[in-house]
Amino acid sequence: xxxxxxxxxxxxxxxxxxxxxxxxxxxxxxxxAEIYFPFSSADDMVIDMDRNxxxxxxxxxxxALNDPLYGEQYNVSAVRKYPDRLKAYHIIHSRHLDPxxxxxxxxxxxxxxAGFKLLGDYNRFPVxxxxxxxxxDYLERTHKLLLLHTWGGSAYDGVENVLAIARRFPRLxxxxxxxxxxxxxxxxxALKPFENVYFELTAIPIVRGYLEDIxxxxxxxxxxxxxxxxxxxxxxxxxxxxxAQITDRDRENIFYRNGERLIAECGL
Amino acid sequence: xxxxxxxxxxxxxxxxEPYKNxxxxxxxxxxxxxxxxxxxxxxxxxxxxxxxxxxxxFVARCVNSDAAKAFELYGVWAVLPPFTNETPSPxxxxxxxxxxxxxxxxxxxxxxxxxxxxxxMGECLDALExxxxxxxxxxxxxxxxxxxxxxxAAHPRLTALIADSDCWPNARRLYPxxxxxxxxxxxLSYIMDAGGIEDMTARFGAEKLVFGTxxxxxxxxxxxAVTRAAAISEEDRAKIFGGNLMNMLKEAGLR
Numbered sequence: 397x398x399x400x401x402x403x404x405x406x407x408x409x410x411x412x413x414x415x416x417x418x419x420x421x422x423x424x425x426x427x428x429a430e431i432y433f434p435f436s437s438a439d440d441m442v443i444d445m446d447r448n449x450x451x452x453x454x455x456x457x458x459x460a461l462n463d464p465l466y467g468e469q470y471n472v473s474a475v476r477k478y479p480d481r482l483k484a485y486h487i488i489h490s491r492h493l494d495p496x497x498x499x500x501x502x503x504x505x506x507x508x509x510a511g512f513k514l515l516g517d518y519n520r521f522p523v524x525x526x527x528x529x530x531x532x533d534y535l536e537r538t539h540k541l542l543l544l545h546t547w548g549g550s551a552y553d554g555v556e557n558v559l560a561i562a563r564r565f566p567r568l569x570x571x572x573x574x575x576x577x578x579x580x581x582x583x584x585x586a587l588k589p590f591e592n593v594y595f596e597l598t599a600i601p602i603v604r605g606y607l608e609d610i611x612x613x614x615x616x617x618x619x620x621x622x623x624x625x626x627x628x629x630x631x632x633x634x635x636x637x638x639x640a641q642i643t644d645r646d647r648e649n650i651f652y653r654n655g656e657r658l659i660a661e662c663g664l
Numbered sequence: 665x666x667x668x669x670x671x672x673x674x675x676x677x678x679x680x681e682p683y684k685n686x687x688x689x690x691x692x693x694x695x696x697x698x699x700x701x702x703x704x705x706x707x708x709x710x711x712x713x714x715x716x717x718x719x720x721x722f723v724a725r726c727v728n729s730d731a732a733k734a735f736e737l738y739g740v741w742a743v744l745p746p747f748t749n750e751t752p753s754p755x756x757x758x759x760x761x762x763x764x765x766x767x768x769x770x771x772x773x774x775x776x777x778x779x780x781x782x783x784x785m786g787e788c789l790d791a792l793e794x795x796x797x798x799x800x801x802x803x804x805x806x807x808x809x810x811x812x813x814x815x816x817a818a819h820p821r822l823t824a825l826i827a828d829s830d831c832w833p834n835a836r837r838l839y840p841x842x843x844x845x846x847x848x849x850x851x852l853s854y855i856m857d858a859g860g861i862e863d864m865t866a867r868f869g870a871e872k873l874v875f876g877t878x879x880x881x882x883x884x885x886x887x888x889a890v891t892r893a894a895a896i897s898e899e900d901r902a903k904i905f906g907g908n909l910m911n912m913l914k915e916a917g918l919r
Contacts, residue, residue, distance in 0.1 A: 397700035398885045398892075405885070409700070412893050432835040435859025444858055447895060475698070555782030601886045602831050604879070626858035627833065631889040639699055641883020 398639045404647050405638040413449050414634065416648055419655030420445075422543060422573050422598045422622030423455035425474060430460070431613035436626040442481055448630040451652070452659075454543070455625070456485040456513040464489040468501075475508045483515035483664060485543050488531055490521035497531040502540070510664050511541035511569075511632060516552030518545065524560040525555045536568040539662045543571045543596075548578025555583045562590040569662060571620060574599045580606050584613035591618075594658070598624040599648070601636035608641050616646035620654055667888070668736060668906040670768075670825060671802075671853040671876030674726075675709030675719065678802040686880035689726040696735060699884045701877075703736030704909065705767050705800075711742040712775045712805070716750060724764040735754050737766025738913065740800060745784035746777055754791035758916075761797065768798035768825065774806025782818060789815065793822045796916045802851065804829035804878070809837050816845050823912060825874060827851035833860065842868045849908065852887060853878040861894040861904070870900035874908050 399405035407415045436458075438441075445453055457474065459467035464487075471484035474503065486502050486509050502509040512531050516523040523544055535542050542561075546553045555576055562570060576583030587593045594664055595614060600606045610619060623633045625635040637647050676687040686692050692706065692871060703842075706727065711719025723739035741761065744751045752760040761769070769792065773780035792799050801812045801824050812826060826841060826848060828834040834854070839849055842864070853876035855861060864873060875891055877884045891904055913919035 398888045400698055400700065408889065409892060431833050431857075432839075433833065433857060433859075434835070434863035440859070448893060449703075570798040599831070601883055603683050606884050607883075608684075627862065628856050629890050631893045632856040632886045635887065635889025636883040637883035637885075638889060639883050641764075653827060 398635060400498060402638060402644055402647070404494070404644045408411055408638055409500065414446075414453055414651065416449075417451040417652045418449055418621055418630065418634065419652050419659070420450050420453045420623050420625065420630065421571055421620045421655060422596050423453050423625040424461065424627065425455055425457035426459055426470060428458045429629075435628045438477055438482070441625060442478050444625065444630060445481060447619070448634070450630055452481060452483065453625070454483050454510050456487050456543070460487040461518070464492040472505070472508050478498040479507060484508055485511055485541070487513050488514040488528065490514070490516070490519040490525070490527065493527060499531065499534045502539070503534070509540070510662070513543040514655060515545040516557065517547055517550050519552070522557050524557040529564070532565045532568055536565045539569065541569050541571055541664075543573055546572040546574055546576045546583070548576050548580070555579060555586050556581070558584050558593070562587060562593055566590065567592060569658065570594070571596050573622065575606070575610055576608070581609045581613060584610055588614055594618050594620050596620045596622040596653070597636070597661060598622040598628065601628065601633055607636060611642050611646055616642065616649040617654060619650045620658070621650050621652075665894050665902050666736065666906045667700060667875065668909045669701050669704035669877050669879065670851050670874045671827065671878045672704055672706040672708050672908055673880065674706065675713070675722070677709055682881040686912065689700040689729075690731065693731060693735065695879065695884065699888060701888075702827050702883065702906070704740075705738055705740050707740040710711060712772055716742045716744060716776065720751070725765060727765045737919065738765055740768045740770055742772055743769045743788060745778050746788060747784070755888075757784065757788070757791060758795040758797055762918055767913050768800050770800035770802065770805055771807055772805040780807065780811050781814075783797045786818065787818055789819045789822060791907050793819045796823045796847070797918070798807070798825050798912050798916060800825045800827070800851075802827040802829060804881070812841065816841060816848065820845055821847050824848045825863060825912075827853055827876070829878070833857040835860070836861075839867070842872055848872070849912065851876040852891065852904065853882065856886065856890065861890065862896060865894075865896050865900055870880045870896065870903045871908055873904045874912075875905050
């Protein structure tokens, strides 16, 4: 039953799917050089969404993530194929910046893009470096999303880096992917005053207790569901939420209420 | 459908690992009751953190206690190379396990500070292979994938329960083993990628797959939900959730 103290968990166990929708704010797509994924194309993603009750998926495909020159086009084609289900983050490659062009691409395709994504650890480049400010300024002005890969102890996307961005752009909607994995408590304490900063749950399921840390400090109202699909199945993250020592109200906030509010606020 | 978890651990530690620990057997039983797991294989961390026999004796007492009767729990023992005579001899080990409700053994060469090779563990693995005793080879316990490949090459009929605890999907390392060795089973505790269980079921058959959660390192809910929602037949789901582990124990005369 996963959790005898949760009505939501018991309904899931009985029916094999949740009685509420899921909004997934952190996903990928397509093959990856280091990993075999049995289920990773845009078509696979949508099949997975249908099976698991995922209403919308916000993603940045592996091709865009890892090919600074030619990868972005695959994000566009996936969203255009499934416009009601998918929305992309345009990648920012810190060592291949072209803010004028990239901001224009996002601005001219509101049907495709929810905002930008940046992976400081992968680029080995601090996300707080002012070189990214034109992107952040644009996102703040237009109420679009910034998804950051954040990781505990990182010099590129750790707590201090994100704190610096939040101070410079206090109205920017920042999603902290992986919730500063390993330093989630310090991250939640530091960023609690910034009401547009959200924590996202990708990778959090692999250490029991991390989710409760985040909810205890930040509350469940600023936690978004995310999977890293296809790295983690939707149900791997959902199962953590269902089984964790939090309330059903918290679970619903995480699965969809917070996401619906954010989508409405940002006009997505 | 009874759910059996092949990857459970309890026992107080003093180094902050796992992050949110399960200190006592009572705590373990409460978690199993809360999430609807009916039993499985349980390891006492003391066999790695205190003393091998201290932990092995502890888990044997626990699984044979009155408190455990509501569950179908079997202990897991650490085994050592026989040259120091610390754990039962290879010849005596299977019966010792049967007499103490022990369902599997695990190897932890890094923690127990021995070289894992044919000289040190060959005789023991020969005996376990012949008796069809489940042997847990989990990289989380300090066995490398290279060592797992070497063990399986030397003991191709070993009833091995394999786990690669890498947090990245690991099919390229696991699939060759699953494809080659008939008696090998995969512990699903760390299989979390989209479509992973479905893909493995289609390739190897559900008989190869054994449900596990890696509790208390990981959330029990994650793999319960993945397995509950996997797009496989109900018959296959039942095998994965408990049937396969029961069969492994029966074949070894441990159940």
